[in-house]
Amino acid sequence: MADGRRAVIAGVATSDYPNLPDMSEYQVHAQAAERALADAGLTFDDIDGYATVGFFPMYAVQLSEYLRLQPHWFDETNFGGASFEVLVEHAARAVEAGACDTVLVTYGSVQLSAMGRRLGTGGRGPAPSGPAAFDQLWGNTLVGSYALAARRHMHEFGTTSEQLAEIAVTMRTHAAFNPHAQYRDPITVHDVLGSRMIAEPLHMLDCCVISDGGGACVVTTEERARDLPKPPIHVLGAAHAMTHHMNVSAMPDMTVTAAARSGPLAFAHAGLTPADVDTAQLYDSFTITVLLTLEDLGFCGKGEGGAFVEGGRLRFDGALPTNTDGGGLSACHPGMRGMFLIVEAVRQLRGEAGATQVPDAKVAVAHGTGGMLSTGATLLLGTERP
Amino acid sequence: MSEPAKPPRPRPVPVPDPETAPYWDAANEGRLLLQRCTRHGHRQLYPRPHCVVCRGPVEWEEASGRATVYSFTVIRQNMVRPFRDLLPYVVALVDLEEGPRLMTNIVDCEPDDVAVGAPVRVRFDEVTEGVRLPFFLLAGS
Ligand SMILES: [Zn+2]
Numbered sequence: 001m002a003d004g005r006r007a008v009i010a011g012v013a014t015s016d017y018p019n020l021p022d023m024s025e026y027q028v029h030a031q032a033a034e035r036a037l038a039d040a041g042l043t044f045d046d047i048d049g050y051a052t053v054g055f056f057p058m059y060a061v062q063l064s065e066y067l068r069l070q071p072h073w074f075d076e077t078n079f080g081g082a083s084f085e086v087l088v089e090h091a092a093r094a095v096e097a098g099a100c101d102t103v104l105v106t107y108g109s110v111q112l113s114a115m116g117r118r119l120g121t122g123g124r125g126p127a128p129s130g131p132a133a134f135d136q137l138w139g140n141t142l143v144g145s146y147a148l149a150a151r152r153h154m155h156e157f158g159t160t161s162e163q164l165a166e167i168a169v170t171m172r173t174h175a176a177f178n179p180h181a182q183y184r185d186p187i188t189v190h191d192v193l194g195s196r197m198i199a200e201p202l203h204m205l206d207c208c209v210i211s212d213g214g215g216a217c218v219v220t221t222e223e224r225a226r227d228l229p230k231p232p233i234h235v236l237g238a239a240h241a242m243t244h245h246m247n248v249s250a251m252p253d254m255t256v257t258a259a260a261r262s263g264p265l266a267f268a269h270a271g272l273t274p275a276d277v278d279t280a281q282l283y284d285s286f287t288i289t290v291l292l293t294l295e296d297l298g299f300c301g302k303g304e305g306g307a308f309v310e311g312g313r314l315r316f317d318g319a320l321p322t323n324t325d326g327g328g329l330s331a332c333h334p335g336m337r338g339m340f341l342i343v344e345a346v347r348q349l350r351g352e353a354g355a356t357q358v359p360d361a362k363v364a365v366a367h368g369t370g371g372m373l374s375t376g377a378t379l380l381l382g383t384e385r386p
Numbered sequence: 387m388s389e390p391a392k393p394p395r396p397r398p399v400p401v402p403d404p405e406t407a408p409y410w411d412a413a414n415e416g417r418l419l420l421q422r423c424t425r426h427g428h429r430q431l432y433p434r435p436h437c438v439v440c441r442g443p444v445e446w447e448e449a450s451g452r453a454t455v456y457s458f459t460v461i462r463q464n465m466v467r468p469f470r471d472l473l474p475y476v477v478a479l480v481d482l483e484e485g486p487r488l489m490t491n492i493v494d495c496e497p498d499d500v501a502v503g504a505p506v507r508v509r510f511d512e513v514t515e516g517v518r519l520p521f522f523l524l525a526g527s
Binding site for chain 2: 155250
């Protein structure tokens, strides 16, 4: 590719969150878009590519109309909670290939206000038919699917509820520094273990919050970014993979996620290893999601995640600062959290992360997980060009 | 005057399609079917047109109904009827001795008695008139 066509992230923003009773889902997209464009020093007129995903088909077209965009490049690849890492990967490739110059990627959700505050244990789906029927007859829930993975990991590797709780405690420590976070009061391992059991072995505090909110980012060329106010963040590597759709009975090994394929591909693409990563922003729908992702991305060996997360290693002042905004476990989880991971990774790399800033952060990983532990998408971002 | 109790909502039942009907029809007759690759013997569920390993032809075969628990969870919160009236209950993934993994409920047991690796056996219970589903019991119970 020509030098000038390296893709960079030039702007990021979150919308207001976590509770937006007076906003529509579309307004959340618009607010995030306006802020990300302002952050990038660009306007809607600069946008010739657009990507988003929601629960309905032709969503990117719908939002383009709403935002009054006329892009000639679109993407709405649905990879569940991992979608936004995929959309940024695709946007970067499109920009580098010359299909378009500047892509806006937005996310918006008001699921908390729409549903009222309740735990996302999953509702009644469509009539059970086809392959889906095999898993839809038994009263399993979203939490239950992740609980099945946690139980199996405990059985194979001796992982404990205390170790999973450490992850929730660390996220809450970070959330205490985030004025927007949904929950900010400190918690202890004892609090997590004492919280209501939802699906054994996962307690209420092993589960993400349910929020309103959104975010956006702007992907453009390195050349274009030279004139823009913020330091460009390079897309160093990206890959995505899946293990199954919504039937966890079809997941070959419940202790190995799609990150075991997307991670090595993304690191190889970037010419980096996990040891090069200064901060990790990992999808934390549940505590077990983080633990499995750490193993599968190669930060520790398979089965070693329990010991790895002990001793504050994931804290902002630990060896691998993780989810430094408080994560989905404490700060904000509007349903598909992947955009928040990208925004926080970029803020860390720019030195804009405030009290949980990782000193001299040069490489960040953002990894989304979607479905019932079904999909994984890894983005490696950095301050220096590859 | 108290409200009359709502009638219990029936459990969800499978909606068979041409590909899955043999499996659900057999369940209604108390038989657990799986697909066997006629080329190399691999067993699989849910049904597909071909063996997922070698793409060879497959045929239906009756399973023994014996399995072991791969993983399980005790569901303690579910707002969806009828399951909210059944709390707590055990959702499990069980590995049939022939190989395929199924999701099911392990029934007629104390949730605390279920363990990963525990042997289980199938029992077909009627959930709606004419519809039986493959539940599992702890072996020896
Ligand atoms: Zn075969």
